[in-house]
Amino acid sequence: xxxxxxxxxxxxxxxxxxxxxxxxxxxxxxxxxxxxxxxxxxxxxxxxxxxxxxxxxxxxxxxxxxxxxxxxxxxxxxxxxxxxxxxxxxxxxxxxxxxxxxxxxxx
Amino acid sequence: xxxxxxxxxxxxxxxxxxxxxxxxxxxxxxxxxxxxxxxxxxxxxxxxxxxxxxxxxxxxxxxxxxxxxxxxxxxxxxxxxxxxxxxxxxxxxxxxxxxxxxxxxxxxxxxxxxxxxxxxxxxxxxxxxxxxxxxx
Numbered sequence: 475x476x477x478x479x480x481x482x483x484x485x486x487x488x489x490x491x492x493x494x495x496x497x498x499x500x501x502x503x504x505x506x507x508x509x510x511x512x513x514x515x516x517x518x519x520x521x522x523x524x525x526x527x528x529x530x531x532x533x534x535x536x537x538x539x540x541x542x543x544x545x546x547x548x549x550x551x552x553x554x555x556x557x558x559x560x561x562x563x564x565x566x567x568x569x570x571x572x573x574x575x576x577x578x579x580x581x
Numbered sequence: 582x583x584x585x586x587x588x589x590x591x592x593x594x595x596x597x598x599x600x601x602x603x604x605x606x607x608x609x610x611x612x613x614x615x616x617x618x619x620x621x622x623x624x625x626x627x628x629x630x631x632x633x634x635x636x637x638x639x640x641x642x643x644x645x646x647x648x649x650x651x652x653x654x655x656x657x658x659x660x661x662x663x664x665x666x667x668x669x670x671x672x673x674x675x676x677x678x679x680x681x682x683x684x685x686x687x688x689x690x691x692x693x694x695x696x697x698x699x700x701x702x703x704x705x706x707x708x709x710x711x712x713x714x715x716x717x
Contacts, residue, residue, distance in 0.1 A: 520626055526646035557663050557686075558590045565594040572654055572680075577598045578617075 479563070482551070485530040490515065491523045495532055498546035505541045587629070591685040599677040602651045609654055609669055658684065 478488065486492050494513065498504055510517045524544055527533040531550040536543045598605060608614045609625045620634035620641070626648045634641040639660065646666065647655035654669040664684020672679040 558592045561663075561684055562593045562594065565592060565684070568619055569594055569596050569680075569682075572605075572608055573596075573598060575614065575618045576598065576604060579604060579608070579614075 479528050479559070482532075485526055485532060488526075489524070490519075491527055494523055495527055495546060498533060498544055499548060503536070503543045503545040505543050507541065507579070509544070589685060589687045591683055593681065593683045595679065596682045597674060597676060597678075598680050602671040602673055602678045605671055605678050605680060606651045606654075624656075626650070632656075658686070670717075 486495065492514070496508060497509065497512075506517060506521060509524075510520045512518050524533060524535070528535060529546075533544045534547055536545070557564055588668065607619065610624065612624050615622050615624055620636050622643075623632045624630075624643075624645075625632065626645065628645050628648055630645045632643050632645070634643065641658055641660040643656045643658055645654075645656050647653055647654055647668075652671055656667055656703045658665045658667045663686055665684050667684045670681040670683075672681070
């Protein structure tokens with residue numbers, strides 16, 4: 475579970491990628507060309523970011539002729555919304571700290 | 582989505598800890614010790630006592646629900662839209678104590694929860710790592 479969080483956080487930590495993802499969420503399916511026109515970076519750079527978003531499961535691509543269309547997969551954010559997986563990681567690390575403290579209390 | 586948003590879920594973490602319940606109880610209930618492994622707080626082991634856990638990313642609002650020294654401790658835990666109850670159970674074992682934490686609750690507002698996840702937790706974990714680094 476924590477690794478799924480890590481991937482999502484790492485992927486969305488980049489402001490350019492986050493902007494691309496947010497735009498796909500807002501505007502629906504969009505071509506790489508249309509995304510590039512307003513991204514302020516080159517098409518290869520946009521494609522690279524889209525590839526990373528795709529690896530994280532945040533976008534899906536669809537090829538039609540010479541165009542590649544991307545759409546947002548909002549469901550991929552579910553692990554972030556599931557408080558139980560967040561808290562499980564939280565408490566596991568707290569148990570580690572507690573055990574460290576108990577060892578120190580021995581001394 | 583609205584069903585899922587109010588669904589009651591729980592998290593259970595259990596561990597065998599090679600220390601007696603009395604000692605773990607101190608770590609769970611004395612603020613200067615709680616701060617060492619969890620967060621700063623004005624906790625008192627008194628049923629009905631309202632207190633906070635505080636970190637630089639925000640606070641958790643709590644109220645003590647049950648206190649049975651060396652055996653059970655329970656408090657409410659409200660933060661980032663999460664309304665929950667934390668129950669600690671200490672059971673003596675041959676090697677020390679079986680420590681169990683169960684947190685049960687729900688998030689009434691998924692959007693708020695998502696904002697909490699997006700902004701609160703990465704910062705929290707970053708802080709946690711700093712604390713860990715200092716501790717070692």
